[in-house]
Amino acid sequence: MIKAGIIGATGYAGAELVRLLTNHSKVEIEFLTSRSFTGQKISEVYPALAGIVDLKCEEIDIKQQAKRVDIVFTALPHGVSMSVVPELIKAGVKVIDLSGDYRYSSQKIYEDWYQQKHESSELIDKAVYGLPELNKEEIKEAGLVANPGCYPTSATLALAPVVEEGLVDSQSIIIDAKSGVTGAGRKPSRVTHFSEVAESFKAYKVGEHRHTSEIEQNLAGLSAKEVILSFTPHLVPMKRGILSTIYADLTQKVNSKELIELYQKFYSQEPFARIRQEEKMPEVKEVTGSNYCDLGIKLDKRTGRLIIISVIDNLIKGASGQAIQNLNLMSDLDEKEGLDFAGIIP
Structure with a gap:
């Protein structure tokens, strides 16, 4: 034990x-x-x-x-x-x-x-960066694991396959992300007070959120070139969850079927990454209470731009569940141990 x-x-x-x-x-x-x-x-x-x-x-x-x-x-x-x-x-x-x-x-x-x-x-x-889908072998040997941030988890998993393949312009990426209030932690503050959050929706730390640098570091490691992106977080009146809508210009012609197949292959051995078919984009409620990251991929044929929807529970895959996933890897256990459950329905 x-x-x-x-x-x-x-x-x-x-x-x-x-x-x-x-x-x-x-x-x-x-x-x-x-x-x-x-x-x-x-x-x-x-x-x-x-x-x-x-x-x-x-x-x-x-x-x-x-x-x-x-x-x-x-x-x-x-x-x-x-x-x-x-x-x-x-x-x-x-x-x-x-x-x-x-x-x-x-x-x-x-x-x-x-x-x-x-x-x-x-x-x-x-320290080893603790995103299992990218650093599994390093995590297994680590004595100190740095558990990723919630926004970087959502964004990095969404972009990793196409960035590694060089399919998107690394200078064109825009991440529009929305988080529930628990992302701000338990310590009370004016901005997370019920009357400030309820029936509202706001952007914060526009152009300066520290998770920008974490996402850029992750993607630069995959692309072997500098990544400069735009990241805007938003606070929405829900307790849990992150939904990231990500836009990027493609560097070559590719169709939706090929993109989805790329993601399915990239994450074929990853138990907590689920890829949706093009006609069904993921919703926050479908991962709430679980360790899953669900990804939807859409090719905007009119603009030629790639659109990715990524959803996680910020307290589980974005924090504690991912930490347990890392514990399992560090302890030579089944990666899914203690985490193999569905989200809350409905």
Whole structure:
């Protein structure tokens, strides 16, 4: 049995990890930490867990907690993870970090986009970017996995096949993405207050969202050339889910059938990527509560432009479910262990 700890267990991503791991036959949760709810049972913070997980939340004590586990999930804000992860790695514990602190191969790119100094840059080269559909073999051997962001997961999976094949102009990509409110985390703020979100729909951080750089890094690695794209996120009045509508100019003539076949072949060995036929575009509700990414591909014959629709649950495939997928790979388990379930119907 794999013994796991979760640091930051009472945020949305951390709590979702707790919920999902209760269905994992190979993992036992050994400890949970929470700065805000130390001493309280996780089931007091989230009553849905009552009688299922009643562990008390602890303060962070890396030296003691590292002795109790094989792997730790750090579900902390960016900038905070880097103060915890190095000590865990030094103690010989495997780590899956859900923040943005180790997602970049370049310290400069991180510091430019996150506007802060990286305090453990020595680990940047050791971290593996945890998108299983692209980095499966590297993840299997990793001691530190940087779990991708939710928007980058949706966008990268949507574009990877055509970018790798050189079928789209890498300077023409436009990503129009919409996310539910849980993407902003559990900490309350004016912009996520019910009366600010309900019956509204807005763009935010236009032209400057930090996930732009993460997506560009991923795609540049596939195309072996620089990628400069436009990414605009939007906040919609729903709890979960991301829908990304992506536009790109094709570099050569190709028909819809060939595009769909390319995607089917590219993801033929990937259990959580599902490709739709052209006449049916995916919807958020069809993946809510699941670890799937559903992709719809459409060739706009009038403009010759490729349109891709990508949907995920931001808390599962965009965070905690993907983290468990990474745990499975790092632990030589079936990739689907603890995640092989459909979304919520309806």
